[in-house]
Amino acid sequence: MSTLTISSIRKSFKGTEVLRGIDLTIESGSFVSLLGPSGCGKTTLLRCIAGLETPSSGQILIGGDDVTALAPERRRLGMMFQSYALFPHMTVLENVRFGLRMRADRSVAEQRKAARDALEVVRMEGYADRLPTQLSGGQQQRVALARAIAPEPRVLLLDEPLSNLDARLRDDMQIELVELHRRLGLTTVFVTHDQHEAMTMSDTVVLLNDGSVEQVGEPEDIYRRPATHFAADFIGAANMIAGEATAQGIRLDGVPGDALPRPDNATNGRGSLVVRTESIVVGHSPATGYDSAAPVTVLTSVFRGAEVIYVVELAGQRVKVTAPANVPIVPAGAAVASWASSEAFWLSETTVLTHER
Amino acid sequence: MVKSVPLVAKAAAVVLLAFLALYMLVPIIVVAGASLSESRFLAFPPTGLSLEWYVVALTSDVYLGPLQTSLLIAVVAAVIAATLGTAAALAVTRFPLPFSGAIQSFLLSPLIVPTIIMGIGTLTLVSVIGQGPDLWVLVVVHAVLGIPYVMRTVTGVMARSDRFTEEAARTLGAGTWSRYRFVVLPMARPGIVAGAFFAFNISFDDAVIALFLRTPQLETLPIAIYGRLEFSTDPSVAAVSTLMVLITVVTMIALEKAIGLGKAFV
Numbered sequence: 001m002s003t004l005t006i007s008s009i010r011k012s013f014k015g016t017e018v019l020r021g022i023d024l025t026i027e028s029g030s031f032v033s034l035l036g037p038s039g040c041g042k043t044t045l046l047r048c049i050a051g052l053e054t055p056s057s058g059q060i061l062i063g064g065d066d067v068t069a070l071a072p073e074r075r076r077l078g079m080m081f082q083s084y085a086l087f088p089h090m091t092v093l094e095n096v097r098f099g100l101r102m103r104a105d106r107s108v109a110e111q112r113k114a115a116r117d118a119l120e121v122v123r124m125e126g127y128a129d130r131l132p133t134q135l136s137g138g139q140q141q142r143v144a145l146a147r148a149i150a151p152e153p154r155v156l157l158l159d160e161p162l163s164n165l166d167a168r169l170r171d172d173m174q175i176e177l178v179e180l181h182r183r184l185g186l187t188t189v190f191v192t193h194d195q196h197e198a199m200t201m202s203d204t205v206v207l208l209n210d211g212s213v214e215q216v217g218e219p220e221d222i223y224r225r226p227a228t229h230f231a232a233d234f235i236g237a238a239n240m241i242a243g244e245a246t247a248q249g250i251r252l253d254g255v256p257g258d259a260l261p262r263p264d265n266a267t268n269g270r271g272s273l274v275v276r277t278e279s280i281v282v283g284h285s286p287a288t289g290y291d292s293a294a295p296v297t298v299l300t301s302v303f304r305g306a307e308v309i310y311v312v313e314l315a316g317q318r319v320k321v322t323a324p325a326n327v328p329i330v331p332a333g334a335a336v337a338s339w340a341s342s343e344a345f346w347l348s349e350t351t352v353l354t355h356e357r
Numbered sequence: 358m359v360k361s362v363p364l365v366a367k368a369a370a371v372v373l374l375a376f377l378a379l380y381m382l383v384p385i386i387v388v389a390g391a392s393l394s395e396s397r398f399l400a401f402p403p404t405g406l407s408l409e410w411y412v413v414a415l416t417s418d419v420y421l422g423p424l425q426t427s428l429l430i431a432v433v434a435a436v437i438a439a440t441l442g443t444a445a446a447l448a449v450t451r452f453p454l455p456f457s458g459a460i461q462s463f464l465l466s467p468l469i470v471p472t473i474i475m476g477i478g479t480l481t482l483v484s485v486i487g488q489g490p491d492l493w494v495l496v497v498v499h500a501v502l503g504i505p506y507v508m509r510t511v512t513g514v515m516a517r518s519d520r521f522t523e524e525a526a527r528t529l530g531a532g533t534w535s536r537y538r539f540v541v542l543p544m545a546r547p548g549i550v551a552g553a554f555f556a557f558n559i560s561f562d563d564a565v566i567a568l569f570l571r572t573p574q575l576e577t578l579p580i581a582i583y584g585r586l587e588f589s590t591d592p593s594v595a596a597v598s599t600l601m602v603l604i605t606v607v608t609m610i611a612l613e614k615a616i617g618l619g620k621a622f623v
Contacts, residue, residue, distance in 0.1 A: 052524050072527040079528040085521035089543045098539070102530035151529065 078153030254315030442507025503556025
């Protein structure tokens with residue numbers, strides 16, 4: 001099996017620590033996204049797995065073998081690069097056959113057959129004799145994918161493969177990559193800075209920030225229960241409203257009236273109430289079916305087709321709201337924001353401190 | 358974009374290009390014209406029309422020996438320059454060498470050292486430490502002159518290529534040797550061939566250094582032409598010169614057809 005185990009990986013470039021001790025286990029057959037803002041170390045971590053960077057310390061095991069000191073050409077991994085990195089002087093078929101040719105454990109005819117099969121998987125079998133320069137970006141990408149999977153790698157590594165595609169093609173490719181993963185069952189590590197991409201595609205999301213793992217979990221888990229301020233902020237759009245949790249409920253700073261119902265996970269003490277933009281409803285009065293409400297001032301609203309984005313002020317804090325566009329738009333001025341405490345959760349200051357160091 | 362260029366500017370560009378082409382072509386036209394003359398004297402426009410001087414040029418020992426010498430020197434110098442220049446270009450573009458800027462400048466310096474200085478220097482050197490100039494000395498000096506051209510063309514091609522292709526090759530199982538054999542060198546090929554072509558021309562064309570290093574046994578074609586011109590003025594000189602131009606043009610066209618020389622200059 002090709003379970004990937006990463007233990008206490010550190011990497012420094014010229015005295016700057018880019019990876020600060022990463023521990024991670026990637027189960028055989030799973031699709032894992034390394035997600036984080038640029039400079040968080042996600043690509044460096046992927047390159048360490050591939051062997052293209054040597055970690056300063058730590059260990060990488062693939063299927064139980066320690067590969068930390070193994071050259072990339074001997075790791076039997078497939079990697080797809082952001083720029084695709086196709087060989088410009090070889091035909092599509094020769095590009096895809098390259099890995100099999102290097103391994104040289106089958107006849108040329110069998111290698112060609114396997115390369116054609118891989119091209120068929122990405123639906124590029126009709127382009128076998130073209131040169132990469134004669135293909136569009138999306139087609140080049142499929143060829144790069146076929147080249148990576150043709151030698152049956154133990155792990156497939158994808159370095160922001162979709163970032164060079166236009167929006168529509170990207171959506172199509174996301175679905176295709178997921179389907180391909182289901183069909184082949186390849187352990188896949190996918191690097192992206194796009195939280196939507198990570199959410200839609202992976203079994204597990206690894207959120208990285210400043211060289212450390214911020215949170216690991218299933219997409220829904222990370223989305224609904226971010227462990228840190230950073231996670232809440234980075235994954236989807238969330239509002240964090242400062243306040244204090246007591247036995248009676250939540251008191252948001254500057255909001256008068258009764259304490260609001262506590263979210264399930266609240267612990268007493270100072271912290272922030274995290275409410276996703278789409279969990280808030282703006283209206284002229286508290287909305288029915290929601291147990292929490294607070295007076296707000298609507299500052300601006302932006303119509304975006306399927307939805308309306310409001311920026312409102314809640315006791316001196318700016319809060320964003322995403323509302324469906326099929327209800328009348330609330331004009332600027334006094335209004336009421338409502339939400340369900342079951343949709344919100346509590347980030348106490350102590351958890352924030354332990355995670356943000 | 359093109360539409361917005363004013364007509365006057367377009368016309369000016371066409372005129373300028375025409376003059377430039379004329380400026381470069383006129384000497385060649387004159388020489389080629391003179392070579393076709395029936396007359397025994399070098400003259401333009403030619404009187405009559407004949408290929409007789411080509412027969413003279415291609416059968417006379419005056420030119421044939423030097424032509425062989427020139428071709429031998431140029432081919433060997435070009436091969437050496439291509440090998441060393443490619444290695445140097447890959448080294449400075451692919452590896453974080455200490456002083457790589459200085460190394461690059463040093464290897465490119467033959468471009469700015471006047472050839473006459475190279476000639477005097479080489480002659481002095483081989484006279485002091487050896488038995489004087491011979492064919493291999495000229496090969497070495499010409500190779501040195503050719504290296505910067507190869508370096509420039511190969512560096513250009515490598516700078517435009519995707520630097521991740523080598524890493525892609527590694528992840529696909531290619532070791533160092535396979536990586537160079539199947540990926541790096543084929544990608545650099547247009548640059549290598551273009552550079553080698555320049556190196557060949559620099560050597561084939563050189564009169565200055567060859568003049569300093571000439572001996573009775575070592576006479577290249579340009580020196581033979583020059584020597585001939587001193588004593589006689591028959592059009593065989595023009596015929597040989599025209600052949601030199603033809604050799605260059607044919608080589609260039611062949612290379613363009615075979616590997617697309619233009620790729621090195623995109």
